[in-house]
Amino acid sequence: ISDIYWCSPPGNGWACGVSCADLKDSDITDDVKCVRTIFEEHQRLSGDGFNAWSVYKPYCQGKSESFTRGCFGSDDDQPVTAALPKPAITAPTRIPPRKTASSRGKVYNRCELARELYFQHHYSYEDAAMWTCIAQYQSNYNTAAVGTGAGDVRYHGMFQLSDEYWCS
Structure with a gap:
């Protein structure tokens, strides 16, 4: 994710309203x-x-289904969420710690990312496969990846978002 358009220096936000860190x-x-x-x-x-x-057309378009194969059980075409009963009493949840610039990244494996995109972020099965493919070729599933482009442009995170447009 480029920091020129999508993320910004702390406080600026750019198009995504998120810091590159x-x-x-x-x-x-x-x-x-x-x-x-x-x-x-x-x-x-x-x-x-x-x-x-840029990795979409040469590596993922029409080929992404293989990136979720075997990730959702025996019938990959129809992933199923196990229905778990809700507890009668819910324990209070603790407030998660505030993220800092020093927060550690993570390297996902293929199926872990596909399942998170599908179950937690509610992507369709097909879109989870496409984003898993894109993440493979952009960062090898590494959330801490930083790439460089022309000039001073840097690309951040698993999906390599440009700081020229998206983050700060």
């Missing part, structure tokens, strides 16, 4: 939110939001 920690919630913003903008501009990622 937050894109490099182990929590991909803000990454997914930014990815959706970028996808929607490129969908509007080109008719295919995945075109925002």
Whole structure:
């Protein structure tokens, strides 16, 4: 995710309203939110939001289903969520610690990412497969990855979001 357009120096926000440091920690919630913003903008501009990622056409378009094969059990075409009963009494939850610039990143494995995208971030099975493919080729599933581009542009996180547009 480029820091020129999508993330910004602390406090600026740019298009995704997120700091680039937050894109490099182990929590991909803000990454997914930014990815959706970028996808929607490129969908509007080109008719295919995945075109925002250069790895999409050569590596993922028409080939992504293999990135979730074996991740959802014996029938990968229809992943099923086990229905668990809710407890009668819910224990209070503790407030999670505030993220800091020093928060550690995480390297996902293929199926772990696919399942998180599907179950926690509510992507369709097909879209979870596509984003798993993109993450493989962008960062090898590493949330702390930082790439470089022309000039001073840096790309942050698992989906390599540009600091030129998206984060600060």
